Amino acid sequence: MIADENTIIAACQAGQMERFGELYERYVDKLYRFIYYKTMHRETAEDLTSQTFMKALEGLPRFDVKQGNFSAWLYRIARNTVIDHYRTRRPMVAIEDVWDLSDGADMAVDLANRELLGQVKVLLGKFKPQQREIIMLKIWGGLDYTEIAQITGMTEGNVRMVVSRVLRRLRREKTLYLFLLTFIIHNFSLGNS
Amino acid sequence: MAQPMDKILSELYRLDPSLRAREGELVKLLAAMLRRSPSLTINQAFVSQLKRQLESRARELPVPASSAPAILWHPWLTAGVGIVVILLVTAVPLLWQEGSKPVKFSSAVTISNLEQQAFGSLSGQSGDAQSLSKTMNVGSPEMAGQGADSATGVSAPVMSAPSVGFGGGGAAAGSAGFTDKMIVPPGYPEVVNYNFTYVGDEFTLAASPLAVLRRVKGSALAAQLAASVYNLNFDLMNFRSLNNLEVANLGFNEDKDFGYSVNISPLEGVVSINKNWAKWPNPWQNCQTDDCYQQYRFKATDLPADDAIITVADQFLADKGIDRTIYAEPTVNNDWRVYYDMLTAAEKINYYFPDTLQVLYPLQLNDQPVYESSQRFGLLVTVDLREMRVSDVYNLQTQQYESSDYPVLTDTAAIIKQAKQGGYQSYYPVYFKDNSVKEVTVSLGTPVRGYLKIWQYRPDKQYGDELFVPALFFPVLNQTELKNFYTTQVIVPLIEEFSQDQGGPIRIMPWGEPTEAEPAVPGDDVPVGNQ
Incomplete structure (x- = not known):
């Protein structure tokens, strides 16, 4: 799959930009879900997904496959786009996604998700943004450790250690119910609903 | 829901094998949570719309210089100028696979907004508006001298004849000698001139563009x-x-x-x-x-x-x-x-x-x-x-649509004039007034807003587009009193493009010498000959 992707990327960089559509169709669903679970608002997620793919399209001529894989690069763009979205609106506060908000009520959140947001926030609020990012990428995004390392700029070893520490803390604090909740969301993000 | 449950459990055990000992508790919790979980499906209309936007943007991006075919380099150096002329073949056909994953097969109505005039010309390739208006205006200036054929290749219903001897005329002479905007009268036993009159209330229209809708097809x-x-x-x-x-x-x-x-x-949905x-x-x-x-x-x-x-x-x-x-x-x-x-x-x-x-x-x-x-x-x-x-x-x-704004008509006088001419796709011709022609008044009431569904031929697709054009619908108030008159609404599309080149209804030439001057175009206060 990655070899196939590199072929498509090379074709785009050689002038066949119409082939970007193949990359788009592979990632639009997953990327949208990733952004959605960082914003919990459909319209915002659609807007940020659009921005992400536009940036990817315009940046693709400069993308170097030797520096990392396309998936990680795309997720990095998405992640930064989400961060920019929240920081634009709350520049004085270090907000990276909706889970950073104190109650979510001051920014758009789909009504149906408010209860869920409240529940999972209790879980994710315990962790630092980087730890939270890694949890969401691993559990909700379904990415492997190598990809997460490329997105976050950490080493693979550090990423594994973070995941292990997070799980131990969850088990110690007996937040089994909420821990399971993340898996439910992950599986529904894969389209099992 | 057995499958999601198994998948969730195996993932949990992979991360933390000790959870196996609590399987009973896990299953109960998972079952309760699965019943309450949110479902998230991406809006397919959004996916299609974004794809189109990316297409459009990709066309605008410059082609990298390294993609230029080497055989088309033409270095041209002179001592004093030093200009290198590079010929690049930049025609990159865009071969997006349209319809690969566009529409959910559903009756849920969704409307996605596109950029202005995203559907191109609404009437240029249409099987409805422009070709029909050209067909029905045989004597219009662009038709003069062209005989039976229009630009769309559709033949005019009848041939027009020179106006020599009929005293009227008013159209410019064409190269082939067709000089009149009239056609030979049909052999109906009774001829009727329908005089459309507007008796409704005054109305105004906002100047802002209106959205034309296109139903998204393919699935x-x-x-x-x-x-x-x-x-x-x-x-x-x-x-x-x-x-x-x-x-x-x-x-x-x-x-x-x-x-x-x-x-x-x-594919049609x-x-x-x-x-x-x-x-x-x-x-x-x-x-x-x-x-x-x-x-x-x-x-x-x-x-x-x-x-x-x-x-x-x-x-x-x-x-x-x-x-x-x-x-x-x-x-x-x-x-x-x-x-x-x-x-x-x-x-x-x-x-x-x-x-x-x-x-x-x-x-x-x-x-x-x-x-x-x-x-x-x-x-x-x-x-x-x-x-x-x-x-x-x-x-x-299926009820998924795309929406794009188009410029609109705002001159209510011009709109009412079109209504008095019979409106969109009016088939009611105008006869010379003489003793054999019956004059019938058709009263039009205050119009209501709505959408007119038209079909637009697309040579680049295997199906036509269904467009929904904002229009005014003038009700015929006295339809039940009229014999052999079955029109219940006179339609005037509000999109500016549809008002161009209408030309008015067909005018029928008289059987003999006219007893009156050439009939004025309905809706005008001034006879044609005096314009």
Whole structure:
């Protein structure tokens, strides 16, 4: 799959930009879900997904496959786009996604998700943004450790250690119910609903 | 929900094997949470729209210099200039696979906004507006000298003749000698000039652009169904030798009494339901004599009330899970009564009353009515009145749309003028006033806003586009008083593009020397000759 992707990327960089559509169709669903679970608002997620793919399209001529894989690069763009979205609106506060908000009520959140947001926030609020990012990428995004390392700029070893520490803390604090909740969301993000 | 449960459990155990010891507790918790979980499906209309935007942006991006074919380098150095001329072949055909995953096969109405005028010319390739107006204006300036052919290749209905000897004229002479905007009169026994007059209220229009809607066609279902084709084992041919299959049409029958035949067009996003003829009773099938046929003839007293007919239709839709919430209140199409009321007493005795009637569920978009020509458009459900069962359903379509703004007409005087000329696709010609021509006034009331559904031919696609154009619908207030006049609405599209090159209705030349001057174009206060 990655070899196939590199072929498509090379074709785009050689002038066949119409082939970007193949990359788009592979990632639009997953990327949208990733952004959605960082914003919990459909319209915002659609807007940020659009921005992400536009940036990817315009940046693709400069993308170097030797520096990392396309998936990680795309997720990095998405992640930064989400961060920019929240920081634009709350520049004085270090907000990276909706889970950073104190109650979510001051920014758009789909009504149906408010209860869920409240529940999972209790879980994710315990962790630092980087730890939270890694949890969401691993559990909700379904990415492997190598990809997460490329997105976050950490080493693979550090990423594994973070995941292990997070799980131990969850088990110690007996937040089994909420821990399971993340898996439910992950599986529904894969389209099992 | 067993599958999601298993998947979740195996992931949990992979991360933390000690959780196996708590499987009983986990299963209970998971079951409770699965019942309450949110579902997230991406909006396919959004996916299509974004794809189009990316397409458009990709076309604008500069082609990297390294992509230029080497054979087209033409270095041109001179001592004093030092200019290098590079010829690049920049024609990069865009070959997006349209329709690969655009539309969910659903009746849920969604509208996605595109950039302004995203659909291009609405009338340039249309099977409706421009070609029709060109056809019906044989003597218009661009038609003069061209004979029967228009730019669209459609022949004019009749040939026009030189105006020599008729004293009138007013069009510029063409190179082939066709000088008049008139056609040869048809051989009707009675000719009528319909004079459209506006008697409604004053109205104004906002200057801001209005959205034209385009129904999104194509469906992921076509490709999904095609996957099943590969699993078919026909000795006739090897389906696996085919690539990129999509199912264009799919049909099946219910093999039971009063069963149905269903046809699905995934690419058009349409489902049709018809009775399976082999499984419905046909009382005439053994008739050999007229008496036999007559005994089954429907009488006026056999006709059920409209409420009963609608109840049958409603129940059918409910049983089949067809969503009615996107439609306005249903009505029974009783157009047959219009013709019946015009008959004499003797004719009424021999009238064949219908044994099927259609129930219309009018489509509403953005809370506005939708018309196709001058009739409300929507879901059509035919009820067999003998059996009091639904026999057919038409216009069951997916309801995903794209929206794009277009400039509008704002001059109400010009709009009313168009209405007085008969409006969009008006077929009512104008005759010279003489003793044989009957003058009839058609009163137009205050218009209502709605959408006009038109079909636009697309040579680059295997299907045409369905466009929904904002328009004003002027009701004909005295339609029931007029003989042989069946138009109920005069339509004027509000999009500026449709007002261009209308030219007015057809004018008929007189049989002999005219007793009056050439008829003025309806809607004008000044005769044509004086302009």
